[in-house]
Amino acid sequence: MSSKKKLIGALLTTAILAGSSALASAETLRWARAGDSLTLDPHSQNEGPTHALSQQIYEPLISPDMEAKPIPALATEWMVKDGEPNVWVFKLREGVKFHGGEDFTAEDVVFSFNRAKMESSDMKELLVSIKEVRAVDDYTVEMETEGPNPILPNNLTNLFIMDKGWAEANDVTAPAEFDDGEETYAVRNANGTGAFMLESREPDTKTVLKANPDYWGQGQFPLEVTEIIYTPIQNAATRVAALLSGEVDLIQDVPVQDLDRVAGSEGLKVGNAPQNRTIFFGINSGDADLENDNVEGKNPFADLRVRQAMNMAIDRDAIKQVVMRGQSAPTGVIMPPFVNGWTEELDAYPKADIEAAKALMEEAGYGDGFEVTMHCPNDRYINDEAICQAAVGMMGKIGIKANLVAQTKANHFPLISGKTTDFYLLGWGVPTFDSEYVFNFLVHSTTDDRGSWNGSRFSNPEVDAMIQSLGSEVDLDKRNETIGKIWQVVQDEQIYLPIHNQVLNWGMKDNIDFAVQPEDQPHFKFLKFN
Amino acid sequence: MLAYVIRRVFQSIFVLLMVGLVAFSMFRFVGDPVENLLGQERTQADIERVRDQLGLNDSFPVQYVKFLGNAVQGNFGISYRQGRQVSEIIAERAPATLELAGVSAFFAVVLGVGLGVFTAIRRDGFMANIIMTTSLIGVSLPTFLIGILLIYVFAVELGWLPSFGRGETVKIGWWSTGFLTESGLKAIILPAITLGLYQMTLIMRLVRAEMLEVLRTDYIKFARARGLSKRAINFGHALKNTLVPVITVTGLQIGSIIAFAIITETVFQWPGVGLLFINAIQFVDIPVMAAYLMLISVMFVLINLIVDLLYFVIDPRLSADASTRGH
Numbered sequence: 035m036s037s038k039k040k041l042i043g044a045l046l047t048t049a050i051l052a053g054s055s056a057l058a059s060a061e062t063l064r065w066a067r068a069g070d071s072l073t074l075d076p077h078s079q080n081e082g083p084t085h086a087l088s089q090q091i092y093e094p095l096i097s098p099d100m101e102a103k104p105i106p107a108l109a110t111e112w113m114v115k116d117g118e119p120n121v122w123v124f125k126l127r128e129g130v131k132f133h134g135g136e137d138f139t140a141e142d143v144v145f146s147f148n149r150a151k152m153e154s155s156d157m158k159e160l161l162v163s164i165k166e167v168r169a170v171d172d173y174t175v176e177m178e179t180e181g182p183n184p185i186l187p188n189n190l191t192n193l194f195i196m197d198k199g200w201a202e203a204n205d206v207t208a209p210a211e212f213d214d215g216e217e218t219y220a221v222r223n224a225n226g227t228g229a230f231m232l233e234s235r236e237p238d239t240k241t242v243l244k245a246n247p248d249y250w251g252q253g254q255f256p257l258e259v260t261e262i263i264y265t266p267i268q269n270a271a272t273r274v275a276a277l278l279s280g281e282v283d284l285i286q287d288v289p290v291q292d293l294d295r296v297a298g299s300e301g302l303k304v305g306n307a308p309q310n311r312t313i314f315f316g317i318n319s320g321d322a323d324l325e326n327d328n329v330e331g332k333n334p335f336a337d338l339r340v341r342q343a344m345n346m347a348i349d350r351d352a353i354k355q356v357v358m359r360g361q362s363a364p365t366g367v368i369m370p371p372f373v374n375g376w377t378e379e380l381d382a383y384p385k386a387d388i389e390a391a392k393a394l395m396e397e398a399g400y401g402d403g404f405e406v407t408m409h410c411p412n413d414r415y416i417n418d419e420a421i422c423q424a425a426v427g428m429m430g431k432i433g434i435k436a437n438l439v440a441q442t443k444a445n446h447f448p449l450i451s452g453k454t455t456d457f458y459l460l461g462w463g464v465p466t467f468d469s470e471y472v473f474n475f476l477v478h479s480t481t482d483d484r485g486s487w488n489g490s491r492f493s494n495p496e497v498d499a500m501i502q503s504l505g506s507e508v509d510l511d512k513r514n515e516t517i518g519k520i521w522q523v524v525q526d527e528q529i530y531l532p533i534h535n536q537v538l539n540w541g542m543k544d545n546i547d548f549a550v551q552p553e554d555q556p557h558f559k560f561l562k563f564n
Numbered sequence: 565m566l567a568y569v570i571r572r573v574f575q576s577i578f579v580l581l582m583v584g585l586v587a588f589s590m591f592r593f594v595g596d597p598v599e600n601l602l603g604q605e606r607t608q609a610d611i612e613r614v615r616d617q618l619g620l621n622d623s624f625p626v627q628y629v630k631f632l633g634n635a636v637q638g639n640f641g642i643s644y645r646q647g648r649q650v651s652e653i654i655a656e657r658a659p660a661t662l663e664l665a666g667v668s669a670f671f672a673v674v675l676g677v678g679l680g681v682f683t684a685i686r687r688d689g690f691m692a693n694i695i696m697t698t699s700l701i702g703v704s705l706p707t708f709l710i711g712i713l714l715i716y717v718f719a720v721e722l723g724w725l726p727s728f729g730r731g732e733t734v735k736i737g738w739w740s741t742g743f744l745t746e747s748g749l750k751a752i753i754l755p756a757i758t759l760g761l762y763q764m765t766l767i768m769r770l771v772r773a774e775m776l777e778v779l780r781t782d783y784i785k786f787a788r789a790r791g792l793s794k795r796a797i798n799f800g801h802a803l804k805n806t807l808v809p810v811i812t813v814t815g816l817q818i819g820s821i822i823a824f825a826i827i828t829e830t831v832f833q834w835p836g837v838g839l840l841f842i843n844a845i846q847f848v849d850i851p852v853m854a855a856y857l858m859l860i861s862v863m864f865v866l867i868n869l870i871v872d873l874l875y876f877v878i879d880p881r882l883s884a885d886a887s888t889r890g891h
Contacts, residue, residue, distance in 0.1 A: 073647050080603030153613070159605030210647050212601065213617040215639075217648040236656075237646050238843065239729070239835040267728050267833045268842075271712050275727040279719045413846065444595020444848045451599075451611070462604075475604070483607055 061260040063546075063558060066273055067286035070238050070266040075220040076194035077149055078209045080156040083266075085192045086555045090243055090262065091133075092194035092226030095124055095143065096187050100549045100560050102310065102372065102467070104187060108138065108195055108227060109175075112187055119182040119508050126173040130250045132197045133224075133231045140169035145198035145207075147177070154211045160189040160466075162483070163505065181506035184513065188466040200225045229255065229559040230262060240265050255559040262558055277302065277541050284542040286554060290359045290416065296541040306361070307550035309538040311463040313415055314368045315408075315425065315531040317341060318456035320491025326407035326456045334404050335456065341528040343394035347432045348425060349386035350533060357420045362534035367525065368462060368472065370535045372552060375469030375517040380525065383532065391432045403433020409458040410438060411446040416536055422459055425533075450489040453480070458489060461536070463553070469517045473501045477524060492529045572872060576865040581632075583861040587854060588628040596620075597644050597848035618644070618850075631854055641851035645843065650855045654837060659739045660730055661829070661836030665821045667752055668760030672821075673814060676764045677803075680771025684779065685798060695768075702765035707824065711758040711831035718754060726751050728833040759828040763817050770813060774806035815871050819864045 071087035072079045089097070097107035108127050115121040130138040147167040150157040163179045163186065170176055179186060201207050204219040224232045229251060230243035243262040251257065265282070267273040270289040276282045278299055288296055288304060297304045317335045318324060324333050334340050350364035366383030369376055395401055408429075410422035419440040429436045436457065449455040464471050478484040478501045479493035500516050507513040524530070540550050547562040598614050615621050619630060634641060640650035679699075683692040702710075719727035731747030733740040742748025778784065779802055787797045826838035833839070837856060844852035 072645060075647070078647065080605065156603050156606075159603070159607065159610075211617065212614055212642070212644070215642055217642070217652075221647045236835070237648070237653075238839070265729060265833070268839070269831050269833065272715060272728050272831055272833055275712075275715045275720050279723055279727050281719070281726060281728070442595055442846065444597065444599050444846075445593075447599040448596040451608075482609065486607060487604065 061258065061563075062263060063259045063261070063284060063561065064263045064265070064282040065284050065556070065558075066265050066267045066276060066282045068266065068268055068270070068273065071241075073210075073221050074224045074232070074235065075206070075209055075218065076196060076224075076226075077146075077152075077155040077157045078221075080160075080192070082554055087241065087264065088194055088224075088226075089192075089228070089555055090230040090558055091224045091228045091232055092196070093228045094191055094193045094195065095126075096190050097557075098191045098551075098553065098555065100551050100557060102552045102555075104191060108143070114182075114184075114508075115176065120179045122177045122179070122183075122186055123170075124175045124177070126175060127250060128173055130227050131248055132200065132227050133246060134197065134200055136197045136199055136225075138195070138197070138227055139172045140175045141172075142195055142198050143167065143175045144169050145201065146195045147193070149196065149201070149208060150193055152208050154209045156209070157193060160193070182508045183505065184508055184510060185466060185468050185470065188468055192465070194226065196220075197225055229257060230259075233261075238266060249559075251559060256562045257559055258563055259558050259561050274541070280543075284540060284546060284548070284556070286538075286540050286556070288539040288541045290361045290539070293359070293361065293539055293541075301544055302541060303544040304539050304541050305548065305550040306537050306539045307552055308363050308370060309463075309536040309554065310370050310372065310465075310467075310552045311415075311461050311536045312365060312368045312370055313362075313418075313421065313459065313461045313533045313536060315344075315533065316450070316455075316458050316460055316489040317344070317529075317531065318489065318491050319527075319529065320493055321456075324406065324456045325454065328405040334398075334400055334406075337398045337400075338528060339394045339398040340400060341531075343391040343398070343432055344429065344434065345528055345531050346384055346387045346391040346394070347428050347434075348531060348533065349428055350383055352386070352428075353421060353424050353533060357417050357424050358534070358537075361416070361537045361539065363537060364534045365532050367521070368476065368530050368532050369464055369469060370552070373464045373467050373469055373472070375514065375521060377518075380521055386428070388431050395432050395434075400433065403435060405435040405437065406457050407455070408436040408438050409446060409449050409455040410440040411443045411459065412440040414443040414446070415459075415461045418459060418461075421533060451486060453489060453491065455489060460487070460489070462487075465553070469521065470501070470504045473504070473517075473520055477501065477520065477529065490529045492527065494523070497523055568876075569873065572869055576869055579865055580858070580861055584632065584854070584858055585625075585628060587857045588624045588631070591848075591850050591853065592624065594845060594853070595848045597850060600847050601644055635855075635858065640855040643844075643849055643852050645847040645849040645852070650851045653840065653852070654855060654859065655738060656740075657835060657837045657840050659741065660834060661822060661825050661838060663742060664752060664755055664759060664825060664828070664834060664836060665818065667756040668763070668821055669814070669818055671756055672760040672763035672767055672817075676767025677771050677810070679764075680768040681775060681798065681803060683768070684772045684775030687776070696772075699765040699768060702761040703769075707758060707762070707827045708831050710761060711754070711828060714754045714758060715831070724750075725754055727754075730835055755828050755832040755834050758831065759821060759825060762824075763814075763821060766817070767810060767814060770810055771803075771806055774809060775802055778802045778805050812871065815867060815874075819867050822863065823860060 069083045071084040072081060073084060076088050076092050093107045095107060095109035096104045099105045109124040110127050112122060112124045115123050126140060132138060144167050151161050163183045164177055165180055166178045168176050206218050206220040210218045222235050229246055229249045231246050233242040233244045235241045241264040245260045267276055273285050274292045274296060277285045277296060293304055296302050319335045319341060321333055323331060354360060354362045354364050364383055365381050367380040408422060410419055412419040422438050422440060426436045426438050450458055450460060474484050475487045479498050480488050497520060500520050504513055504516060538550050538554055542548060545563055547564045598611050601614060602610055619627060643650050643653055646653060679695055683695055686692040715727045718725045729751060730742050731751035732745040733742050733748055734744045742752055784797060784802060787801055825836060826842060829836045829838035830842050840852060841856045
């Protein structure tokens, strides 16, 4: 009660100071970021801005909070079933209603999971281990997995629950197929249980959300925002201008060169947090010969000494200061700090040492250096092309002449998944907050269901076996020990050249009390005005 | 006349088909749409399945023929990015672009002609010189820079006008207009100036040059000798005779106003087809790109066709030549 009084007091003060309009506008939040959500269908796209909007309207069983820690949402508790290590039990929240008034029950959960497991769903890869989802009673759900899956709940934080009846009535029981030839109802309409309800949506232009008056979280969350007006503003300069001119209250994706400008403006502030995304170089150490170099008949990257020399040649502090304007956290490992398996020793990175690096190159027989093509995206990560340009100079110091090819992400990423680049920049986030995710995609040999992003071509049967064991190891201590062992191999073999973890910056009015979320997902139910 | 028209129409269709072919052969270089469609957890099997569904495994001539087949029936497919009918999205976005282009063209013509006449009459005047010098800015500064400058001055510093978007719009049937609300009218000012500035300076310089030419002619001297008022000489006689080339150039420029709107729309987050196209390129949204390019080329071809036909109407010698051929 006292906090409510404080709030009213604060609002009154603002109203008196800023005139009568402040009271009404204080509750509307005008939010802008670079890109729009692609669809409101919660299972069609596994993509950042899409999930960020869906999180306001729909809810998962377990939700990430503003520190990206899992907290109960539609499930109140979850545990492995006694005596059955491959069954998870979820107790559901009672008395929750969808925006359309429908009751939330176990059958909606079963329906939503089955929908998300369909072939046309983009979320299915996160649920491959689930064999069956069944309703035990109206408020209990059991999920049976192929083997024991100790980290299953981590995969569910963006897995939204739809109402079964609504989906059936509107013929959206499956996510859209690309060759359907028609728009489905769920693309622009939504019926969730979240703190905000969809009022109107014009894709790429404007989306309006209104507070849900019957939200179950009344009293548990601040819920001070009563209306959200979301406008994507693609051009960075325009986005910053809109914040400076007071036309929007909060922007994501503040360009690093404008941070001082925003922070120095009266009435505005910048919040930041380390992002769940590590930027690194991949090098092809696995192939016998490289396509993109001038060394005939062998692969210079296959020599550990060359990889170590490259790692030493990279001046991470210089990249941080010059390219990122201080907005990065240099690292020696390809995972951000909140991931299970992260340690300070792994994170430690070597100081740039050109002399030692040169000596290693000499020792490896590449004293005269060699040429290789470096591939880089130019529209995906913060200052991605500039990072590559800096790295080209650093590689040049030890005799590696890197020819930079910077291009759009739609051209860049197929090179990695198609294994046609030997030296490339990639950024990787860990949505499950567990090392297994990194290993599955980046370290395991490329097979049908693993190693799809392993452009290093690193392949070691023992490591593969260790990675596979993680999926069903129930003893968490033992599991963490294996994780540590795998990281040791990754570091010793210098499979990747880590650069830094990105830092997220949100610019906002300084009467907004809101933490920056590591996954770049604002959850506006936590937002407070002061 | 009729034979000429038919010949021109056939030529136009050929041009359209070629534009489409070139466009489709280029799409491969924009990137692989599947990368954007599937999340990072996708497997190779997913990639193959989606490529197959989208027909991306076909060679580009086959993709093109399929596209044409559907396009003839009015079906431009589904946007990869938005999952909605392309024709519906374009119809939804077109009013924004057309209103912006219309206002810019209006602004360019009225101010361009007015200032052109002014600077021609007061050739050595102080104001005329200032106008001529500043008009260089319009010709030489790139559009996005002018846009950012205007935003900085009028939105950030002065706070008079909005920096982005279209303001509140009103729906009249399927057409959404920003002309009926205050915020909509305010919102169109900066983008319209940005988009029209180049055309305005172009028209102004053209009118000025033509006027100077005409003012030297004998009939103007004679009109002065007759003691006609300055107003009658400048506007009644001189301006009228400068307008033929001005109209031709303006007509052709309307096409480029719509095409150049891409940059202006990106700077001002103007929700028109240009912004749609930019987003489509970034996402490799082939159905949207294809539909947009076809639409723009239809528009250019149509404008050229109309201009060609107008020559017949304006210049009787053309048709006379045709009918007297062989004599």
